Amino acid sequence: MDEPGTAEGRVAPEGSPEATDAELMRWAFDQAPTALVIYDAHGRLLRINERMLSLGSGLSEADIRGRRLTDFIQGPAFTESERLIRKAAATGEPEYFESYSRLPAEDRPHSWAITFTPLKDSTDRVRAVSVAVRDFTEQDLTRHRLALLNEAGTVIGSTLDVTRTAQELADVTVPAFADFTGVDLLEGVFHGEEPSAGPVTGEIRLRRTAHRAAEAGYSEVVVGVGESGTYPEFTPPARCLLSGEAALYRSTDPDVVRWLDQEPARAQWARQNGMHSLIVVPVQARGTTLGVAVLIRHATTPAPFGEDDLLIAREIVNRAAICLDNARRYTRERTTALTLQRSLLPQHAPRQPAVEVATRYLPAGAQAGVGGDWFDVIPLSGTRVALVVGDVFGHGLHASATMGRLRTAVRTLADVDLPPEELLAHLDGLVSSLNAESDAAPPGDGTGEIGASCLYAIYDPVSRRCALARAGHLPPAVLTPGGTVDLIDLPAGPPLGLGGLAFESTEVELPEGSLLALYTDGLVVSRDRDIDEGVAALRRTLERPAASLGARCDAVLQALVADHPADDVALLLARTRALGADQVVTWDIPADPAYVAEARKQASRQLGAWGLDDAAFVTELVVSELVTNAIRYGSPPVRLRLIKDRTLICEVSDAASTAPHLRRARIFDEGGRGLMLVAQFTDRWGTRHTPTGKTIWTEQHLP
Numbered sequence: 121m122d123e124p125g126t127a128e129g130r131v132a133p134e135g136s137p138e139a140t141d142a143e144l145m146r147w148a149f150d151q152a153p154t155a156l157v158i159y160d161a162h163g164r165l166l167r168i169n170e171r172m173l174s175l176g177s178g179l180s181e182a183d184i185r186g187r188r189l190t191d192f193i194q195g196p197a198f199t200e201s202e203r204l205i206r207k208a209a210a211t212g213e214p215e216y217f218e219s220y221s222r223l224p225a226e227d228r229p230h231s232w233a234i235t236f237t238p239l240k241d242s243t244d245r246v247r248a249v250s251v252a253v254r255d256f257t258e259q260d261l262t263r264h265r266l267a268l269l270n271e272a273g274t275v276i277g278s279t280l281d282v283t284r285t286a287q288e289l290a291d292v293t294v295p296a297f298a299d300f301t302g303v304d305l306l307e308g309v310f311h312g313e314e315p316s317a318g319p320v321t322g323e324i325r326l327r328r329t330a331h332r333a334a335e336a337g338y339s340e341v342v343v344g345v346g347e348s349g350t351y352p353e354f355t356p357p358a359r360c361l362l363s364g365e366a367a368l369y370r371s372t373d374p375d376v377v378r379w380l381d382q383e384p385a386r387a388q389w390a391r392q393n394g395m396h397s398l399i400v401v402p403v404q405a406r407g408t409t410l411g412v413a414v415l416i417r418h419a420t421t422p423a424p425f426g427e428d429d430l431l432i433a434r435e436i437v438n439r440a441a442i443c444l445d446n447a448r449r450y451t452r453e454r455t456t457a458l459t460l461q462r463s464l465l466p467q468h469a470p471r472q473p474a475v476e477v478a479t480r481y482l483p484a485g486a487q488a489g490v491g492g493d494w495f496d497v498i499p500l501s502g503t504r505v506a507l508v509v510g511d512v513f514g515h516g517l518h519a520s521a522t523m524g525r526l527r528t529a530v531r532t533l534a535d536v537d538l539p540p541e542e543l544l545a546h547l548d549g550l551v552s553s554l555n556a557e558s559d560a561a562p563p564g565d566g567t568g569e570i571g572a573s574c575l576y577a578i579y580d581p582v583s584r585r586c587a588l589a590r591a592g593h594l595p596p597a598v599l600t601p602g603g604t605v606d607l608i609d610l611p612a613g614p615p616l617g618l619g620g621l622a623f624e625s626t627e628v629e630l631p632e633g634s635l636l637a638l639y640t641d642g643l644v645v646s647r648d649r650d651i652d653e654g655v656a657a658l659r660r661t662l663e664r665p666a667a668s669l670g671a672r673c674d675a676v677l678q679a680l681v682a683d684h685p686a687d688d689v690a691l692l693l694a695r696t697r698a699l700g701a702d703q704v705v706t707w708d709i710p711a712d713p714a715y716v717a718e719a720r721k722q723a724s725r726q727l728g729a730w731g732l733d734d735a736a737f738v739t740e741l742v743v744s745e746l747v748t749n750a751i752r753y754g755s756p757p758v759r760l761r762l763i764k765d766r767t768l769i770c771e772v773s774d775a776a777s778t779a780p781h782l783r784r785a786r787i788f789d790e791g792g793r794g795l796m797l798v799a800q801f802t803d804r805w806g807t808r809h810t811p812t813g814k815t816i817w818t819e820q821h822l823p
Contacts, residue, residue, distance in 0.1 A: 155253040161209040161246050163188045163202055197221050201234060208236040208249050228423035231260035265432050268296055272436045277443030280450040282310055286330035289440040295334035298415040302331040305411035312452025315408040320361040325350050326411055334420050342386045355379045357412045360400040366434045368425055371396050394419030399430055401437040405445035413437045457520045458483055464524035469497050473765045474505035474581040475694040478669035480677055482689040491688035492519035493640045494527050498534045501808055501817045503581055503699060503765055506534045509638040509692050510574035522570055537808035540576045540589035541625040547574060551617035572616040575638055581699045589625040591616045597658060599635035605659040632698035637662060642687035643680055669693050703765060709758040711751055719747045719760055730764050735820055738801045739770060742818050745794035746772035749780060768820045775813040
């Protein structure tokens, strides 16, 4: 005989009476794994199987047979089910309904799929309605978790801003997963600092970066966004950071109780909101710890966190951690680029008599990255000044470094006193050379194609004339003393780096008090405004009165630049000055060596008129040497000019292009010492070439 419990022992022996159809149907109904109940066409209960009774109504089949559903159980889901029973009976069509409710002995709600099927006789009349209830909680939770993870991957990390990314983490998890989420990060993350590898040790100081609550009335007020604080070592967040592991806690766990006991404000919040469980997850990426995320459930969600929830929380926070670390790294690179760029820009406008200057520089928003815009004010000989504004194409460290090289090159070329068109030609050659070096570099080592635009202007306060040339740059605007604003018409010129193309300059006369505006395209071009609209707005803004040049700069930026510009903005405003006739004296010198003594006397008399008798000795020495050299080695006409401003300037011009060179005379040489003496007795001296020859100049500082 078969042993009870074996496969054979569970099967009825051969020869046993066959089960009737009614028995088979009763067994199938009673023993079905699906919860089943049958109602008559009027909604009264006829039959219910064991699985349905086990769901926890607490009543037997005898207690509820003949009664409607809402007679013995109440709730919105049951009211809707009773309605659908009647509807299925009336229409003869099946109905479907999903319900979310808790069983009496459980605190976690279940997901129920309920099917209402009309049962018809041979005449197609509805005699009853079968109701099948299927628990699809696990499938629904899986679907919900996948949707949550998908949303986290889509939403978190939309920008490279640390605070915004942390807030996106809080927004994704609340209310879909938690009732409250707080994200606390280490202070160094906001500055792009590299965190130490592994778990955090020592005193743990964090800044609340973002948080969100499911309901406005449940927002946490213990720590505000932007506030910093420390967590004691025994608290769940501190233990999480020290261990580097995520953890699940109940509000009754000893560490949580101790934490709340020592922080009355947090304890009061927990009691008011009915906090019952929390998850703490370290924010870790690439082997470093950035902070901690705390997710809380309270009375709004009766079901506490479970182990599956811990896995989901860890996955979401890990995804966010990568985005936060990307934002931290970008912050570091951007800070480095900004520091480099600001160190390469002039910190203060140099003192010079030609123009009054105000400048502004705004870096691009975080999304665009730091660019290569620059400006410069370069004092030149003869009280002249060079005004420069340029823009290296692209963004990032490479653009900033290239800007520094170009600015240095411009200052070096300006020191040679090249006219604007020649300076741009040399600068174009430099950019072409940099591109050639990049092309010749091994794969991956090159910096890519370099391009830039530049505007270079030289203003002379003696003649009040301004020479300008541009290389692919926007033309400057000029506000006349009469209040009108115009763009200076000058040839555009190709951008720097194309090579081989000529540049042209334009010379204009500017009344004293004219205002030159030099700028980069970030000032007048934006996503919602084309260049013509931007230039028109610039002209309107410049026409408005302002208390000072700096105030006018600020007004221009406020009117034209958004809070987070897509490109860098450089603005240079220069109000022209003019030297009076009593500050400049010029003499034509005959090509006769005998006239040198007369030239010394004329210079001495002029210094006396200016009250500069103390400078007479050195000036006479300079005049004697320079005029003698011009007569002996130069070509007529020879001209002597003295300029009195912050310094005393002596200039001698002639028509020859050859320039003198400083050399040390040997003992037996008869000449060669004069220029050496000039260099020793004056503060600066040099040569500048002009279309008609050259000018030798010296400067002496005045007391």
